[in-house]
Amino acid sequence: MEQSGTSSLLQGAVQELASGVVSALRSGDHARAAAPAVADVEAEGLTLAAVRVLGADALLPGTLLHATPLPGELAVFRKAVEAYPPGPGAAPAVVWSHWAMRRTLRRLDPGHADGPDGEPDAAWLEGATWQVLTHQLAVLAALALPGEDCAVARAAGQRPVDVARGFVRAVRRRDWRQAAGAGRWLTLLEGVPQTLGLENGLDFVELMGGQDPLVALQVGAARMARAGAFV
Template sequence: MKQSGTSSLLQDAVQDLASGVVSALRSGDHARAAAPVAVDPEAEGLALAAVRVLGADALLPSTLLHTPPPPDELAVFHKAVETYPPGAQAAPTVAWSHWAMRRTLLRLDPGHAGGPGEEPDAAWLEGASWQLLTHQLAVLAALALPGEDSAVARAAVHRPVDVARGFVRAVRRRDWRQAAGAGRWLTLLDGVPKTLGLDNGLDFVELMGGQDPLVALQLRAARLTRTGAFV
């Protein structure tokens, strides 16, 4: 029961953090997007865990809008990276998420951050079915950034039609989080079938699932990428 309660608290914290990111992206101001570290050790641990779950997107307003993050938010992010390194047996998506966070630190705080290191292995994406590819890309949507290269991004670049198929499948299955994540990747890819109607598709996902902050975050990132508003 305690574990279930903790999980629920973490889910709520992640939702709150995502809502802050969405608000900052909409306003164009990095206003309290990241979770503050509280004095209570338990609350601090929850805040750090929420940042680690959201990953590099916790500082997405600074990344996309080119605004420096407040020092306290940067400190929370940095501590989350150091507190939750991936274990030796971590899933590839966990390793990649951590790598993306370290790359974000290097971009936003180069004087106090080591480099992201070598890219994790991406062999599991080679030959992946379009269903699996879309699922994994949606989990790693924080890597879907304009002008940023990685093995994961290259896997997406080489298979725009498959990602489009995965987007449609996610919409049909009413998996709005996966649809939003796939849609964010599609805004970066050349060769997406025009018959997909991506803009209308994103509108539909927002209508049906946009009340979920994690969906809204991906959609807002997709919109900014689509319009070039981050430049």
């Protein structure tokens, strides 16, 4: 029961943090995405865990809007990176998510970040079915950034048709989070079939799942990429 309550609290914290990111993206005010101030150790732990779940997207406004986050926001993000390193045998997606956070920290707070890290192994994506590929890319949607290059992005770029198939499948299954994450990748890929109707697809995903801030975040990032608002 206690574990279930903790899980609910974390889910609520993640939703609140994602809502702040969405507000910041829509308003252009990166400061509104800052993690809330914490009053005690327990609250701080919950906040750090929420930042770790959201990953590099916790600082997405700073990345897309080319604005330096507030010092307190960077401090919370940095603590989350330090508090939750991937353990031995961690899943590839967990390793990549942590790598993305470290890369974001180096970009936005170079004075308090370690030196560059080599990319993790992305071999697990080679030969993955289109269903598995789409699922993994949706989990790692924080890596879908305009002009950014990494092994995961290259793997996605080699299979735009498969990602499009995964997007359609997610929509049909009403898996709005996966559809939004796949759609965010598709906005950056060349060779996406015109018949997909991605713009209308994103409209539909936003309509059906946009009350979920995690969906709204991914759709918002996709729209900014399509509009070139990050330049």
